[in-house]
Amino acid sequence: MAAASTAPSVLSIWVGASRPRTLPAAIAPVLAASALAWRDGDFEAPASGVCLAFALLIQIGTNFANDYYDFVKGADTAERVGPRRAVASGLVAPATMKRAMIAVFAVAFATGLTLLAYGGWPLLIIGVASVVCGVAYTGGPYPLGYNGLGDIFVFIFFGLVAVGATYFVQAGVITQEAWIIGTGIGALAANILVVNNYRDVETDAKAGKRTLVVRFGRRFARAQFITGHGLALAALVAVGAGDWHPAFVITGAVVCVVAGWIQSRRLARATGPAELIRLLGQTGMYLAVYALVLSAGLIWG
Template identity: 45%
Template sequence: MKRSAFSLQPSASAAIWLQAVRPKTLPAAIAPVVIGTCMAYGDGAWSVPVTVAIFLAAVLIQIGTNFANDYFDFIKGTDRADRVGPTRATAAGLVTPGQMRNATMLVFGLAAVLGLYLTWIGGWPIAAIGVASIASGVLYTAGPFALGYLGLGELFVLIFFGPVAVGGTYYLLTHTLTGPVLVAGLAPGLLSCAVLVVNNYRDRHTDHVTGKKTLVVRFGRGFGRIEYAVTLLGAGVLPVALVCMSPGHAWSLLSLLTLVPGFFLVRKLWTEPDPDTMNHMLAQTGQVLVLYSVLFSVGWLV
């Protein structure tokens, strides 16, 4: 009898799919929504159903992007046996390509359903953001001009995990958009870029062999170190510009505290860490993103 698209050994199925979700990447989806929600709340706008829908849609798009990356990197032969990062479900044979493809379509489909509701709330600009987000999630690794293979990954992450996510959240709750909101969005975008830089720095050797021309592959490890410092530490000082634009939110400078772990992470990358250490750095950079979003959001509301 033919197996269903999602049939796996019952004891292993949940653990395998949870691994494929890549939970450590989810802060990149959640952090900008937290910031946008708190900025809207500070301006007197709040809606539980809209906020919940935004959070769920953001998480689903991130998971769908992870599934698409898992599938297309396997199809293109990028995920090899000598991969130093976490195990990819399709490449490891834990999930068939068909299962991963169908899971990708299912998750993006659920995100699209939520997008219909959010479009009803926010209009066609939100529909455009949703379509562009899903399309970019697929095109990050799919097709002959995949964003991640052309060195455009950081630009994609900066835009969609930064001003688009923060601004879109704020707009859905307030039906307006302001300059400080878009500037605030740059910080989670930069910190998400920092996560990507660590990933690309760790994978630079296998990416070079398989033709994945990330910025680290194109310009070398020295560039990668500088890029990591700029994205990680640059995000930390953005609140200074925001306080100049919105003097009533001086407590948002609490987020400057993230410069402390950021400095130690930058120094660690300059010591040429081994792949296992970089896997830990990947998680730690994500934790800085979470810490920043919490400190900034709390400070903004004080």
């Protein structure tokens, strides 16, 4: 009797390449911004749905670009720890991944064009910048992720821009609250990258990938991680202090403090890649929980 095949399916390969653990970074800002629009009486379900699709496609396209360019630049080697990369492991040919990256970004751009009816031409600039920076994260002559700018990219595009643009296409303006929410969401999205780079610090250093943890060390990364949690807490309290019921503010603050303490402790005490891989998933899930808590407070608080 022939042995059962253990080769991964085509679907599982591409799902893995999309890096599901990172997708909360695309979902959270759209959810929170749409909840703010709902509270303000400006919610537009079609526009919110398109924003979600655009954000997910940009995230997946960026992940495909990362898979491709990290292989080309030699960052993904046999020494690397963490989830396997599709190109580096031989599951997907480099040319195939490059075509997939281009296709996903093209669909994202086409999807984003439908938002012009809601927000006008300024959204075209955001769409172009999102695609360009998604590629430039690990590609191009000055890749952001290789020069310590990846964290800033994530904070801006998956925090301030994603929240601000999603709210803008529904309300026609960007309020102070939208910026505050974008700060909290962006800080936690950047924390996902902190954990990822903390895990890969040795192999990144050998490959010349000068992430912040490579440049400044693990102690700096731990301080950055704690700061991200602190910004998220401050943003939630600032938004909730105005008109939420005190119970919502207190509950949200407790969730932030407990999650921040537990995750910061786990980062500091991690002794191997397995713990950091788990923490990476937990950091992404906390971002989703944070967005849900914010949304609940905005709608029912």
